[in-house]
Amino acid sequence: MKKHSAFFVPGIIMVGLVLRTPFAVLPIVLSDIADGLHVSLSSLGLLTSLPLVMFALCSSFSPRLAQKFGLEKLFTMVLIILTIGSLIRIINLPFLYVGTIILGAAIALLNVLLPSIIQANQPERIGLLTTFYISAMSLSITVASALVVPIVSATSWQGLILALSAICLLALLVWLPNTKHNHFLARKGKNHPIGALLQNKKVLALIVFCGLQSLLFYTAVTWLPTLALQAGLSKDATGILASIFSLISLPFSMTIPSLTARLSARGRLIMISCVAASGLIGVSMLLIPTSNFFYWLILNLLLGVAVSALFPYLMVTFSLKTSTPEQTAQLSGLAQTGGYILAALGPSLFGFSFDLFQSWTPAIIGLLILTLIMTASLFYIEKFDKIL
Structure with a gap:
C-alpha cells in the first residue's frame, strides 16, 4: 500500500x-x-496584469521541471522562490515589479501541477482535495480583501507585503515534509508530442474553454464596477456588488469539485447546462444599462455563479479526463498557457472597444459571442470520458 505523507493535505x-x-x-x-x-x-498599472502574463509564459515549463526535480521537491523550490519574490517587493519600485514577476512565474507552476500532484498521491480523492485548495484560495482572497485596508492603516503597505510573505513562508514550512515523498513524472512513453496535442480537437476545445472562462472572469472583475457606475449606481452600491461577486465563489469552490468527480456524465451535463445558462443570461443583461440596484444584484449573482463554478470544474477536469499524472501535467500546462494568453487580452480589448466605439454595446456583444463559444467548447469536452 502506498504510504502518504501526513502533511500532504495540510500542504495542499x-x-x-x-x-x-x-x-x-x-x-x-x-x-x-x-x-x-x-x-x-x-x-x-502593470501590477495587476503581470501575473497573468507570467501565467501564460511559464505554464508550459511545468511538466519538464517536474520530470527533472519531482513534484514534491519542485513545489518546495517554487514555494521558496514565491516567498522571496513576495518579500523583495518592499524594497523599491523596481523590486516591486521584479517580485511580482517572480510571484506570477511561481504561481503559474503551482497552478499547472496541483492536479498532477493530487493524482500522483491520492487519485481516489481528486474531487475532495481540489475542493480543499480552491476553497482555501477563495477564502483567503475574501478574508484578505477585508483585512488589507486595516493592515495598511495600522502599519504601511510594506507591512501588508510582510504579512503576505509570512503566509507564503508558512505554506513552505507546512509543505516541506512532503519533499521526502517525491514523485517524478515519466520522461518518455506517457506524454504526447505538442504538435499532436494541438491537432487533437478535444485538447483545442479545452484550451478554448480554459481561456474563455478566464477571460470572462477577469473581464467581469475589471469592468463590472465601471459598467455599474456608468449605469447610475453609487460607489457604495458598486462596492456591495463587488463584494457579493467575490463572496459567491466560496460555496461553489466548496461544492463543484466534489460534485464534478461524483456525478454521472448526465449529471455533469445538467450541472454545466445550468452554469452556462447563468453566464449567458448574466452577460446578456449587461446590454440593458439600468440604474436599478436589484437588477445589477441579479446580474452579479448570475455572472458570479458562472465564473465561480467554471474554474473549479476546469481544475477537476484536468485530472478526471487524463489517465496519468504525466498527462494531467501536460494537458494542464498546455491549456493554461493558451488560456491565460486569451485571458490577458480580454480586459484590455474590452476597454479598447469602448474607446473605439464610445459605447459598451459592441464589447458586450463580443463578450456574449465569446461566452457562447465557451459554452459550445464546454459541451464538446463533456462528450468524452477522456481527453488524453
Whole structure:
C-alpha cells in the first residue's frame, strides 16, 4: 500500500492560500503603495496584469521541471522562490515589479501541477482535495480583501507585503515534509508530442474553454464596477456588488469539485447546462444599462455563479479526463498557457472597444459571442470520458 505523507493535505490547503492572495489584494491599496513610493498611480498599472502574463509564459515549463526535480521537491523550490519574490517587493519600485514577476512565474507552476500532484498521491480523492485548495484560495482572497485596508492603516503597505510573505513562508514550512515523498513524472512513453496535442480537437476545445472562462472572469472583475457606475449606481452600491461577486465563489469552490468527480456524465451535463445558462443570461443583461440596484444584484449573482463554478470544474477536469499524472501535467500546462494568453487580452480589448466605439454595446456583444463559444467548447469536452 502506498504510504502518504501526513502533511500532504495540510500542504495542499496552504498552497491554495497563496495561489492568488499575494498579488490579488494589492489593487485595493494601490493608491497607498503609489503614495509610499512617491510615484503616480498609473505607473503601478502593470501590477495587476503581470501575473497573468507570467501565467501564460511559464505554464508550459511545468511538466519538464517536474520530470527533472519531482513534484514534491519542485513545489518546495517554487514555494521558496514565491516567498522571496513576495518579500523583495518592499524594497523599491523596481523590486516591486521584479517580485511580482517572480510571484506570477511561481504561481503559474503551482497552478499547472496541483492536479498532477493530487493524482500522483491520492487519485481516489481528486474531487475532495481540489475542493480543499480552491476553497482555501477563495477564502483567503475574501478574508484578505477585508483585512488589507486595516493592515495598511495600522502599519504601511510594506507591512501588508510582510504579512503576505509570512503566509507564503508558512505554506513552505507546512509543505516541506512532503519533499521526502517525491514523485517524478515519466520522461518518455506517457506524454504526447505538442504538435499532436494541438491537432487533437478535444485538447483545442479545452484550451478554448480554459481561456474563455478566464477571460470572462477577469473581464467581469475589471469592468463590472465601471459598467455599474456608468449605469447610475453609487460607489457604495458598486462596492456591495463587488463584494457579493467575490463572496459567491466560496460555496461553489466548496461544492463543484466534489460534485464534478461524483456525478454521472448526465449529471455533469445538467450541472454545466445550468452554469452556462447563468453566464449567458448574466452577460446578456449587461446590454440593458439600468440604474436599478436589484437588477445589477441579479446580474452579479448570475455572472458570479458562472465564473465561480467554471474554474473549479476546469481544475477537476484536468485530472478526471487524463489517465496519468504525466498527462494531467501536460494537458494542464498546455491549456493554461493558451488560456491565460486569451485571458490577458480580454480586459484590455474590452476597454479598447469602448474607446473605439464610445459605447459598451459592441464589447458586450463580443463578450456574449465569446461566452457562447465557451459554452459550445464546454459541451464538446463533456462528450468524452477522456481527453488524453
